[in-house]
Amino acid sequence: MLPFRKRLRGWWWRRLPPETVCKLRQRRIYLLPTRFGVLLLLVAAAVWVGALNYAVSLAYGLAFWIISLVLLAVLMAFRQLAGLQLQVEAGENTFLGQVANCRLLLINPAGVERQIHLRAEEGDSTVHCQLPAGGQQSVSIPLLLNRRGPHAYPVMQIWSTAPLGLIRAFSWWRPDATVLAYPHPLPDRVRHADGLQAGKGRSGGEDEEDFSHLAEYQVGDTPRQIAWSLLARRDVLASKRFVSQPRGTAVHELAWQDYPAALDGETRLSRLCWRLLQCEKAGQRYRVRLPDTVIEPQAGQRERALAALANCSLPS
């Protein structure tokens, strides 16, 4: 791409306001003939010149019909995009160096079938989706995460050449959403002896899951705790409470300070990340201590902890 064109595009995209929901209207739909469309217009011009020269009335008709067809294609291509609704869906966060899926929802409120192509600017993969009348479809655009932390969704180009392939209707959208890049997990074989805090409960034994009573469901209760039979019978969501806490009450401490100060921040985060994943894998309880935050054991801890790692601003 020419540098000038690149700069122009950059300027254009910066002007686009980020939106979580976007409805394509005529103000933001652009129409240009495709290479085939231009070729056909040239053919029409040639037929027209021939008609002029040989005074062939029907050839005038042909030339004008081709031109009308191209004009109609403008309208048809416009209709492919007009009224289309785009929504942000939560993206799938993933680790640094991997490809994240930016998830978007396309809604077709009109009674026409649409053929939509989506492409992230500066990306090379195109997603094609066919939206039946009144239908909707979720698409995911791959985005390579090349640094830790939040990534804004890329500017999307939405285009369609349907149905005739003569005119390309396109529009840009900057989705107001981010996807997080967690640190790349680095194996850390060193045993951090001080990392394990003794739990306050008893160790092991069959009786550790003695049922005590039913209580109202609280956010964070595991599926195992939910009283499914009650839910089925009475339609009441309740949780079982046990006399003792479930197994593995010992809390692992994953701390920033576990590493020598000489080790750089990213590596520390990567190792913490690996250890965190190990804990998750083993079903162990853990606590993450970062310079600015502490993530206590809680429901959805994995995502919170990983997000904290991703968002951690390194002390300089």
Add this chain to the structure above:
Amino acid sequence: MKHSLLRPAEMAVLLAVALVIVPLLFYLPLWLPALVELMLLLRACLLLRQSRLPGLAVLLPLLALAAAGVWLNLNTLIGREGGAALLILLLGFKVFESRQQRDWQVVLALGFFLSAMPLLFDQSPWSALWLVISLLALTWAMLRLAGDIPSGSARTAVQALLLSLPLMLVLFVVMPRLPGPLWSMPHDTHTAQTGLSDSMEPGSISQLVQREDAAFSVVFSGQAPSVSQMYWRIMILDDFDGRRWQNVHGLQQETAQLQGGQLIRYRLTGKPTRSRLPLLEYPLQAPGGSGLEPGRLFRLASDSDDMVRVDASSLLGSHYRQSLSLSDQDFYRRLPPGNPASRQLAMQWRMQSQGDAGFVREALLHFRLNGYRYTLTPPLLEGDNTTDAFLFSTRQGFCEHYASAFAFLARAAGIPARVVTGYQGALYNPLGRFWQVRSSDAHAWVEVWLQETGEWLRVDPTAAVAPQRVSDGVSQTIPALQPAMPLMGSRIPGWLLPLQQSWQAAGFAWQQWVVGYDAARQLNLYRLLGLGESVDAVAVLRALLLGGGLALLPLLWWWRKRPATAPLQAGRNLLVAALQCHGITIQPSDGPLDMLNKAAHLPKDVRVLLKQLLKEYAAMRYRHAELPAKQVQAWLRQVRSFAQQARKKRQRS
């Protein structure tokens, strides 16, 4: 996956361009379009078998070879025929070089251009019909090639063409036409000439008469002359070689004048015959773009056989006076040796009659009384003395026989004479309010120069033999020529005559408004619609805005169009309406079971049917996979009949 998706689309492209070039089979040397069709077929086979394509090293020499063949055959690679030939050759080779979508798009664009080629040769309604078929196929292929609509592409193609049609019509009417060509065209020598040839021998006109196609049409301003006076002169044949009359242009210039007669103005639309115009006897002034030739004939300056429309005027029944010098008189008396009996007969009449006019009367009387027969299929005239054979033994002939024999007799008697060919008569079309002259009206007659008055006199010996030929036309005279149904082999029944007339009127309108829509007619229309006094930028803009607004109406309808109710929903609505007829109200929230429960008190047969319909509805409504449309439609039909019965029942009660 992309490839497998494109493959049927490539087939569609091949099919479309194969359709487009079909009419060229008639206008180009047959081997060329046939070869290209074969190449398209071959390419389709390669496509099916996914074989490798031949390389450029093979293709280019073959292309050169084929182009050389065209050159040998046509002697040209430019102009109408050469250009069309070269273009379809390029098409034939381009498909072998097409791999990607872009290549196929080029093929399609070439197809669009090629669909204009047959129009250069013929602009009949059939050509227009084929053009529409071609466009439909090309648009369909375009949709397939765009690859986005896997099903319903044919319907979308029809819809696209219909929606763009009004816009096309507006552009057709409004966009300015140029009065003349941009550059002069090379003349095609291979153009097949239709109509009268420039010589006459036994059989040359009777061949023409068997064709029913329209030659030209005429609109008279004011009263039309009687049919028997309609002699449309085209050509003068002044030299006889014993069998054939032809024009040797013996007279380079003439000093003639017309005296008396009734002024007739008319507008003539048709193809000139060898750039000559068929004009009513005797034409007064040269219509635009034509020049006067000796013999009071008019010839167009341009050497094309395109349809023309001219305003002409003639002095009907005028005296065509010309002073012939002695050498000119001798020229019109020249005869080859032979036919002694005819010469003797001519001399005998010369002796008996008084003056040239008396001779003519005598000769016509002879034809009338001596058992001559007017027939399309006369016996063959053998030997050298054809005139003798005709006059004394066969006595059967068509107009060319009578004209030839009469001219021979007159010359033998020392009277300057020449044969004139053209058309005689016309048929009025009350629907289109014009006169139609057809190929079957082709005719030949004689003009003799009378010494006494110094004028050319038209003599039609055929009229002496078969008077109704002149008054009623040839089809009334020769039973075999009566318009026949092509399949039943009988006369056109009376109830079909209006149909035939409508067809002719449609052809006339087609000529006037489509093929003949030129700068002059456009200007007339602009004035008529009050768009402006001339076709200038302002007027065109105004017309475009006005017409564009009209053309947008169907587009608006298309834009607003709601999708039809889903068939299942429509069926449910029908069922609800049917139950309403039975006095049962169904809420929108009621499911199939609720509906059945509410209908519990209905007669058993109705209930059984309803139960079955609802069961099918539930099965179709709550299934995951795509339903075959046929099944839904069948169900919908049953629901309709159910609803109809319910309605009937309510009306009865």
